[in-house]
Amino acid sequence: MAKPKAEGITLNCPMCGELAATFNLDLANLMLRCEICEDSCGAEFARDAVAAQLARWQTVFELVAHAAERFGAVLVEEADAKKSKLTGA
Numbered sequence: 014m015a016k017p018k019a020e021g022i023t024l025n026c027p028m029c030g031e032l033a034a035t036f037n038l039d040l041a042n043l044m045l046r047c048e049i050c051e052d053s054c055g056a057e058f059a060r061d062a063v064a065a066q067l068a069r070w071q072t073v074f075e076l077v078a079h080a081a082e083r084f085g086a087v088l089v090e091e092a093d094a095k096k097s098k099l100t101g102a
């Protein structure tokens with residue numbers, strides 16, 4: 014029986030910053046290899062790096078929410094609507 018081929022996972026890379034990097038799991042050492050920078054990391058490192066980035070964005074979100082509360086949320090909603098059109102989100 015043929016060995017199943019692992020499908021690549023598309024995620025942002027914590028090492029090179031590529032937003033749509035494809036990762037392949039090396040079953041020999043359980044490291045995830047980015048096809049863009051060809052660097053490898055463990056899932057725990059990647060999760061922690063992304064969590065740290067998310068924590069920084071949370072601070073920015075709170076600053077923006079505070080500013081929106083003070084100056085009006087309309088500007089934030091208009092900016093996000095424009096961004097969604099650009100990203101297709």
Ligand SMILES: [Zn+2]
Binds near residue numbers: 047
């Ligand atoms: Zn990378």
